[in-house]
Amino acid sequence: MHKNLPSFILILMLLGIYQYSWSQSNFKVQIGKIDSLYSNILQESREIYIQLPESFNPDSDTKYPVTYILDGDVMLNALHTVHSYYSGGFMPEMILVGISNGEHRTRDLTTSEVSERRGQAYNQENGGAEKFTQFIESELIPFVEDKYPVTNYRTLIGHSYGGLFTVNMLLKHTDLFKNYLAIDPSMDWDKQKLLKESKEILSQKSFNGKSLFISLGGQLHMADTDITLDNVMKDTTEFTLFARSNIELSKIIEDNKENGLNFHWKFYPNDLHGTIPLPSIMDGLINIFSWYQMEDINKFNDPETPKEVLYDIIKRREVKLKKHFGYAVAPYPNFLFNMSGYMSMDMEKPDKAKMYFELNTEYYPEDPNTYDSLADYYEAQNDLENALINVSKAYELSGSDYHKKRVEELKSR
Numbered sequence: 169m170h171k172n173l174p175s176f177i178l179i180l181m182l183l184g185i186y187q188y189s190w191s192q193s194n195f196k197v198q199i200g201k202i203d204s205l206y207s208n209i210l211q212e213s214r215e216i217y218i219q220l221p222e223s224f225n226p227d228s229d230t231k232y233p234v235t236y237i238l239d240g241d242v243m244l245n246a247l248h249t250v251h252s253y254y255s256g257g258f259m260p261e262m263i264l265v266g267i268s269n270g271e272h273r274t275r276d277l278t279t280s281e282v283s284e285r286r287g288q289a290y291n292q293e294n295g296g297a298e299k300f301t302q303f304i305e306s307e308l309i310p311f312v313e314d315k316y317p318v319t320n321y322r323t324l325i326g327h328s329y330g331g332l333f334t335v336n337m338l339l340k341h342t343d344l345f346k347n348y349l350a351i352d353p354s355m356d357w358d359k360q361k362l363l364k365e366s367k368e369i370l371s372q373k374s375f376n377g378k379s380l381f382i383s384l385g386g387q388l389h390m391a392d393t394d395i396t397l398d399n400v401m402k403d404t405t406e407f408t409l410f411a412r413s414n415i416e417l418s419k420i421i422e423d424n425k426e427n428g429l430n431f432h433w434k435f436y437p438n439d440l441h442g443t444i445p446l447p448s449i450m451d452g453l454i455n456i457f458s459w460y461q462m463e464d465i466n467k468f469n470d471p472e473t474p475k476e477v478l479y480d481i482i483k484r485r486e487v488k489l490k491k492h493f494g495y496a497v498a499p500y501p502n503f504l505f506n507m508s509g510y511m512s513m514d515m516e517k518p519d520k521a522k523m524y525f526e527l528n529t530e531y532y533p534e535d536p537n538t539y540d541s542l543a544d545y546y547e548a549q550n551d552l553e554n555a556l557i558n559v560s561k562a563y564e565l566s567g568s569d570y571h572k573k574r575v576e577e578l579k580s581r
Contacts, residue, residue, distance in 0.1 A: 240266020
């Protein structure tokens with residue numbers, strides 16, 4: 169690495185290279201591990217699809233936030249693509265859970281029962297959202313939390329009927345998830361029944377600490393291309409009811425800002441109902457996790473920033489993440505601390521290098537590489553005693569021949 173480049177710029181470059189390399193090496197990996205559970209509530213078995221993060225280690229105690237996505241047999245691929253490119257810098261590493269809805273999609277996801285729709289008889293089973301919510305709350309979440317290393321920091325994503333379900337979950341089961349992402353939600357369902365209910369709920373209930381992202385696709389009218397975002401609310405035909413319902417919900421939410429809901433709405437003029445999930449998942453998660461993104465980059469970019477200032481930034485980020493997640497979280501991935509340490513050594517900033525390496529052992533005490541790197545620092549300072557202490561700790565954790573050999577070499581010097 170070129171020593172004249174600021175260390176954190178190099179780290180950000182490495183983060184991008186790391187994510188790109190990961191994506192390339194995993195291009196042909198099957199998306200999601202298939203699991204299943206039997207539901208006494210639904211009286212049927214239900215498949216789920218689990219995607220573990222790249223850093224997952226079955227021998228580690230590390231737990232991850234979890235994102236559930238409806239229609240997971242179709243939608244998990246898009247979620248995984250976004251997560252693999254943006255996790256670490258724009259959002260945390262998460263465990264992704266795809267919930268299958270294929271066979272009973274309308275039954276599971278619609279929020280009230282109807283016998284006719286758009287003027288025609290509707291014979292498909294529907295209106296089972298509350299029962300499906302009971303399944304998620306009482307059976308699925310406990311199953312996932314018992315079997316996989318997840319925390320109680322949960323995000324829910326749904327598209328179309330799944331978006332309707334997601335809005336219903338926020339309004340009526342607010343505390344079950346932290347974040348809600350409703351993609352082109354079918355708020356026109358049952359003559360806008362849930363939309364009408366939302367007015368009272370949003371005006372009377374607190375949503376402090378909750379986030380909602382809603383998207384709307386560009387096909388505002390089924391046949392008339394002259395209908396735009398500027399004039400769609402003036403139309404009264406059935407052809408625009410879907411879009412008008414979505415827009416009206418956003419206005420109701422905007423009119424009730426005092427309820428504390430962190431809300432963002434986005435229109436996608438060039439996307440149709442079938443193409444909108446991918447950009448919505450990307451924008452929605454980046455927006456929901458805007459607080460997670462790195463701060464004070466300019467201070468890291470300046471090689472003259474005192475290590476005490478950098479230490480304070482790191483510790484303030486640690487406090488911020490704990491406030492949002494509700495539990496202690498390392499402020500940065502361990503490889504960023506590691507690379508920062510080595511780059512500081514290259515730039516002849518040993519005090520900063522020591523700080524980064526020591527923080528890495530503090531935040532990732534189970535990783536033998538953190539102690540091996542700290543040993544490199546001490547060895548470069550000709551402090552062989554502390555180098556041996558840290559290599560010995562690395563060997564204790566890894567049991568590897570590499571660390572055993574290094575312990576022997578240091579003892580012989």
